[in-house]
Amino acid sequence: EKWATTLPRVPATQQALQLFDMNYGMQFGPLWPSARVSLLSEPKYGALVNSFSRVHDVVHDLQDLRAADFVYAAQNGPAGGQGPAPLSPNIQCYTFPKGDISRFPPARPDTVGILGYYLMDAASLLPVLALNVQPGHLVLDLCAAPGGKTLALLQTGCCRHLTAKDISVSRIKRLHGILHSYLPKAARNNVSVSVEDGRNWEQVERDVFDRVLVDVPCTTDRHSVMEHDNNLFTRVRKKEREQLPMLQMQLLVAGILAAKPGGEVVYSTCTLSQLQNEYIVESAIKVAETQFSIGVHVEDLSCFRRLFQDTFSFYAECRVGELVLPHLTANFGPTYFCKLRRAQ
């Protein structure tokens, strides 16, 4: 392809930024510059406490750093005083206060080699919290690798069984690695991990899961503007990029089909794109109704905005679902999540 070498070479990160400027400039107006500078600056992390480690010591160390469990604070602070929130239980995640740019040291293995905490974007715990997993539930994690949310789901201690699937062999390997570093053998018994295309709903059992997490591949906005490696905005990956919304919708529909009647599904992404967030939810609901005669309700999660306002910066204008906007004082996200309930 000789002609290709004569085209101006815009780095993929630059390409991503230009597209975001166009789309998000319109979508978010005056809020976009604040989100933009945040995407281009160092993100914050949360330390998800591993309940299978020596929790007492771990918590002690984290408190010494002056970090606090944001989940606990949300439920026990002034915003939480309106009855128990419908959250998945037993999840502890430590973060530094707004405006504090301290970092967590890497987690250390305890005496039996289990790591004390998992560092992740704290906002990506919100979809897991929203799933409201309860004791005895059968849970499906449809796009599970590398496994941060899988690990969080297991922290609830509520999964009678957890099924984790992902299409990528190499990423599934990483998921296995995480499960090995964080779970004692006994705790892995009720987890099954497999490499599979989540769209293959012939393969996935239908109508069985109490809870389904559909954490789809997306334009991973933060990664796309910062990292050259594995960037979706290179010219050779244009097709793949354009096919994302279709893939996302198919995965969400598959998730809805896998849920049992009355079961709950959370759809999540780490992009700000309306096209990959609200539109996907809305079209998947239509497809479920017209093609499969399955009724789906969108559950209201606006209480999340109130509960977690001290930790995250929320965008209040989504048509359906909730969105965490990156902000320098709370540089988490982007995380979009929307909860659906399958009709009885």
Added chain:
Amino acid sequence: AVWLSLAPEHTRDKTGNLVLGNLVQSLLDMGFSHTQRSPNVLRMSVKQLKDRGEHLRQLGLSEGHLKHVVSRCPPIFTLPGKKIDATVRLFKEKCLFTTDQVMEILRSCPNVLLKEPSDLEYKFQYAFFRMGVKHKDVVKSGFFRAPFTVIRSRHVFLERRGLYQTPDKKGQTQVINAKLKEIIWLSDKDFLAQLACASLEEYDVFKKLLAREEEEEEEEKRTDSED
């Protein structure tokens, strides 16, 4: 205060005229005295002082400007002539300022003479290449008087917010860049309200993050060069 240490007998010749003419007179007018009590004494012989005055005058600083220089940063009078020439050469040969522009820089910002030439060059390159500012605007804005960390953090802040762009080869940008002068000299409050449209909290966190980024880049460079 800085005191100029000149023995009285050195300031006048045998006939009682001021040897250094207007220069010494203006120093005296400004309150410099001949006392030697002060610890911050500017120790120079008459000849040195005279030569330096002449040198600076040749670079285009008139009597009035010299007075200004002495009041702003008297240590300039103690600089070796070589050092002054090196700075002037840097501006002309490396940064490609015209003679008039160099004069203007020295008049408005004499303490560039006290700076490390390599720092000045780096600072200029930042304005010229990274920010795309033209020579004449660098001079007009009083750029060399502003602390570099302020310039950089304000520029990068605007850039990451999508409000500032390095012009392309044809000098074009997608957004209208703020003037260098405003970026440099507005108060934090006005900079945030008028140019960045951001809160003070955001900017405070940003400055901390940027400082850490810089530190870690430096660290990386150091370890890379050790390998």
